[in-house]
Amino acid sequence: MDVMPKWAEVILVPLISLILAAILSAIVILAIGESPWDALKLMIEGALGSTYGWGYTLYYATNFIFTGLAVAIAFHARMFNIGGEGQAVLGGLGVALVCMYIPWPHWSLALVGASLGAALFGAAWAAVPAYLQAKRGSHIVITTIMFNFIAAALLNYLLIGALKMPGSMEPATGKFPEPTHLPSFQDMFSFGETALFRGAPANVSFFVAVAACIAVWALIWRTRLGYEIRAYGHSESAAKYAGISPTKIIMIAMMISGALAGMMAINNVMGEAERLVLNAVEGAGFIGIAVALMGRSHPFGVFLAAILFGFLYQGGAELALWTSIPRELIIVIQALVILFTGALDQMVRGPLEKMFLAARQRKQATGKLEAAE
Amino acid sequence: MDFLTLLQILDSTVRLATPLLLACLAGLFSERAGIFDIGLEGKMLAAAFLSGAVAYTSGSVWLGLLAGIAASLALSAVHGLASITFRGNQLISGVAINFLAAGLTVVVAQSWFAQGGRTPQLTGGARFNPIELPFAEALRDVPVFGPIYAELISGHTFIVYLAALTVPLTWWILYRTRFGLRMRAVGENPAAVDTAGVSVVGLRYAAVGICGILCGIAGAYLATALQAGFVKDMSAGRGYIALAALIFAKWRPWYALYACLLFGFLQALALRPDLIERVLTFKVNGQLLDVLPYILTVIILAGFVGKAIPPRAGGEPYVKER
Known part of the structure; x- marks a missing residue:
C-alpha cells in the first residue's frame, strides 16, 4: 500500500519542492540587493502581461516540452538521458539539411519533412550511446555527456566548413528558402487591425509539441511497447522473466528520446531562426531534465513544467533588461528545481510520508475506539 | 620541430594537465567510495570564482586558495547530503x-x-607566481638535461608541484592505509564494511570531502595561477574531461596522471595549430583535437581497448538493513 495518497504524490511533493526552490531564489535576489517581490511582479508582467510576452513564453515552452518529454521517456525505462543537448544539436542539423536541399512546395509539407529529419538525426545520435549501454554496458550518462561535446564540435566543424553560407564570415548557414518558413502565432491569430503576438517567435510547432505530449501519453500508458518500457524501468529482472528484451527496450526508449529532443529543432531552427547557427539549443536539452523531474515524467506534468520554465526564461530576460539581475539567475532557479525535485526528493518526501502515516494511524485508532464503544 | 619548441609544448602540457589531474583525483576518491560525481565541473567553477574574488579583495592568494576550497566543500556538502543522507540520485545531484x-x-x-x-584582473601577491627551482639558471647550459630542468621542471606555480605530489600520496592512501582499504571496500561492497562495524556514511562523507578539497585547489589554480582572475564559465568542460580521464585510467591514481598528461598534451597541441601543420605537413582540424578526449573515452567505455569497470557499488545509495 502506498504511504501517501496519489494527490499528495502528484501535486504536494512537486509543489513543496518548487516553494523551497523559490524561497532560496528569493534569498539569492535579496543577497544581491534587489527585491524578490518586485522581481516576481516584473517577471509576471513581462512574460504573461501581453500577447507579446506569451508569444515568447510559449516559444520557450515548446523547446522545453520536446526536451522534457525526451528525458521523461528515458526515465520510464530507468535511464538518464543527459544528452538531450547533443541530440537537439543534431536535430537542428537534420532540419537544416531537409530545408536547404529539398525544394518544398508548402510549409506544411516542409514541417512534416523537417520533423522527420530532426527526429531521425536525434534518434541516430542517441542510438550510439544506447547501443553501447545495451551491448557493452558503458554507462549511458557518461557516453551521452561525451556525445554532447562531440555534437557541438561536429556542428562547429560543419558551420565553418561545408554548411557555411559562401561569402559570409559568420559560422551559420544561409536563410532557409521561403516555402519552409513556418507561420508564427502573429500570422495565425491576428485578425484585421488587431495584431496579436506581434514579433514574438512562437509558431505552429507549439501544436506539434502538444501533439507529441498526447502521443507520448498514449505510447506509455496505452500500448504494449509502453508497458514493456515501464516494466523494464521498474525491474529489469522481472521484465527479462516476462520475455522482454532489455536490448530492445534500451534501444527503442533511447531512440524515441533522442527523436523527441531532436524535434525541438523544428521550433528553434526552422520556426524562429530560419537558419542554423552555432549554439542554437542554448541549454534547452539540460532544462529538459528539470522539466521532466518537475513534471514527474508524465506528459501533462511535462507540459505544465515546460510552461513554467518558459515563463521563467521570458521573465528572466525581462529582469536582465530592466534590473541589475543577470539572466543567469534563471540557471540558479533551474539548478534548485533539479536539486529539490530530483536529488533531494527524499528530504521533501520523508516528513510528508511520516505525516500521512501518523494521520492514518490516528484515524485507525479512533475508529477502533468507536467500534469498542 | 626543434628541441626547444617541444619543451615549450610539454611545458604547457604540464600547466594544462594540472587542473585536470587535481579534478581527476578528486573524482577518484569520490567514485572509489561509491559516490558518482559529475559535479566536478561545478565545484571547480565555484572554487575558481570565490578564490579569484577573495584573492582580489584581500590581495593574498593563500586566502583565495582557502576560499576556493571552502566554496568547493560547500557544494560537496550538498552532494553528500543529497546522495548519502537522503539517498537521492547521485547523477541528478x-x-x-x-x-x-x-x-x-x-x-x-x-x-x-x-x-x-x-x-577584476589579479596582480602581484594575489596570484600564484612561478617558482624557480634551485640551480635552474646555472644548469641551463648543460646539454639536454639543462634545458629540460630549466624549461620543463622549474618555473611552475606551487599548485603544479602540489598536484604532482598528490599522485603518489593518493596511491599511498588508497593502497597502503587502513582508511584507503576501507574506502575502496565501501565502493565495492558497503554491506561488508557495515558488518565489520565501520561507518559507511562516515567513510563516504570523508571521501566526498577529500573530493571537495581537491576540486577546490583545481578551481583556485584556474583563477589564480593559469589565468589572472575569474571569467564566466572558465572551467570550460575541464570537469568532464577529468571524468573522462578517470574512466580512461580505470580509477587508478598513476594511470590518472598519464591520462591527464595525455589530455593536457592534446589541449596544448590545440593551442598551436601552426606547429601541427608544420610537423605533419597537413592541417589537423582543431575541433578534432578538442573532442579527442571524449572520443577516446567513448572507445574505452565501449570496451574495445580493455574494459573499464567502475567500482561495483558506484551510484547506489547504501540502505542499512533493518
Whole structure:
C-alpha cells in the first residue's frame, strides 16, 4: 500500500519542492540587493502581461516540452538521458539539411519533412550511446555527456566548413528558402487591425509539441511497447522473466528520446531562426531534465513544467533588461528545481510520508475506539 | 620541430594537465567510495570564482586558495547530503551542482564587481607566481638535461608541484592505509564494511570531502595561477574531461596522471595549430583535437581497448538493513 495518497504524490511533493526552490531564489535576489517581490511582479508582467510576452513564453515552452518529454521517456525505462543537448544539436542539423536541399512546395509539407529529419538525426545520435549501454554496458550518462561535446564540435566543424553560407564570415548557414518558413502565432491569430503576438517567435510547432505530449501519453500508458518500457524501468529482472528484451527496450526508449529532443529543432531552427547557427539549443536539452523531474515524467506534468520554465526564461530576460539581475539567475532557479525535485526528493518526501502515516494511524485508532464503544 | 619548441609544448602540457589531474583525483576518491560525481565541473567553477574574488579583495592568494576550497566543500556538502543522507540520485545531484555553480558564480560576480560576471584582473601577491627551482639558471647550459630542468621542471606555480605530489600520496592512501582499504571496500561492497562495524556514511562523507578539497585547489589554480582572475564559465568542460580521464585510467591514481598528461598534451597541441601543420605537413582540424578526449573515452567505455569497470557499488545509495 502506498504511504501517501496519489494527490499528495502528484501535486504536494512537486509543489513543496518548487516553494523551497523559490524561497532560496528569493534569498539569492535579496543577497544581491534587489527585491524578490518586485522581481516576481516584473517577471509576471513581462512574460504573461501581453500577447507579446506569451508569444515568447510559449516559444520557450515548446523547446522545453520536446526536451522534457525526451528525458521523461528515458526515465520510464530507468535511464538518464543527459544528452538531450547533443541530440537537439543534431536535430537542428537534420532540419537544416531537409530545408536547404529539398525544394518544398508548402510549409506544411516542409514541417512534416523537417520533423522527420530532426527526429531521425536525434534518434541516430542517441542510438550510439544506447547501443553501447545495451551491448557493452558503458554507462549511458557518461557516453551521452561525451556525445554532447562531440555534437557541438561536429556542428562547429560543419558551420565553418561545408554548411557555411559562401561569402559570409559568420559560422551559420544561409536563410532557409521561403516555402519552409513556418507561420508564427502573429500570422495565425491576428485578425484585421488587431495584431496579436506581434514579433514574438512562437509558431505552429507549439501544436506539434502538444501533439507529441498526447502521443507520448498514449505510447506509455496505452500500448504494449509502453508497458514493456515501464516494466523494464521498474525491474529489469522481472521484465527479462516476462520475455522482454532489455536490448530492445534500451534501444527503442533511447531512440524515441533522442527523436523527441531532436524535434525541438523544428521550433528553434526552422520556426524562429530560419537558419542554423552555432549554439542554437542554448541549454534547452539540460532544462529538459528539470522539466521532466518537475513534471514527474508524465506528459501533462511535462507540459505544465515546460510552461513554467518558459515563463521563467521570458521573465528572466525581462529582469536582465530592466534590473541589475543577470539572466543567469534563471540557471540558479533551474539548478534548485533539479536539486529539490530530483536529488533531494527524499528530504521533501520523508516528513510528508511520516505525516500521512501518523494521520492514518490516528484515524485507525479512533475508529477502533468507536467500534469498542 | 626543434628541441626547444617541444619543451615549450610539454611545458604547457604540464600547466594544462594540472587542473585536470587535481579534478581527476578528486573524482577518484569520490567514485572509489561509491559516490558518482559529475559535479566536478561545478565545484571547480565555484572554487575558481570565490578564490579569484577573495584573492582580489584581500590581495593574498593563500586566502583565495582557502576560499576556493571552502566554496568547493560547500557544494560537496550538498552532494553528500543529497546522495548519502537522503539517498537521492547521485547523477541528478551532480547535474544540479553544475548548474548551481554556473548560475551563482555569474550572478554573484555581477553583484560584487559589476564587470559582466568576472572578477577584476589579479596582480602581484594575489596570484600564484612561478617558482624557480634551485640551480635552474646555472644548469641551463648543460646539454639536454639543462634545458629540460630549466624549461620543463622549474618555473611552475606551487599548485603544479602540489598536484604532482598528490599522485603518489593518493596511491599511498588508497593502497597502503587502513582508511584507503576501507574506502575502496565501501565502493565495492558497503554491506561488508557495515558488518565489520565501520561507518559507511562516515567513510563516504570523508571521501566526498577529500573530493571537495581537491576540486577546490583545481578551481583556485584556474583563477589564480593559469589565468589572472575569474571569467564566466572558465572551467570550460575541464570537469568532464577529468571524468573522462578517470574512466580512461580505470580509477587508478598513476594511470590518472598519464591520462591527464595525455589530455593536457592534446589541449596544448590545440593551442598551436601552426606547429601541427608544420610537423605533419597537413592541417589537423582543431575541433578534432578538442573532442579527442571524449572520443577516446567513448572507445574505452565501449570496451574495445580493455574494459573499464567502475567500482561495483558506484551510484547506489547504501540502505542499512533493518
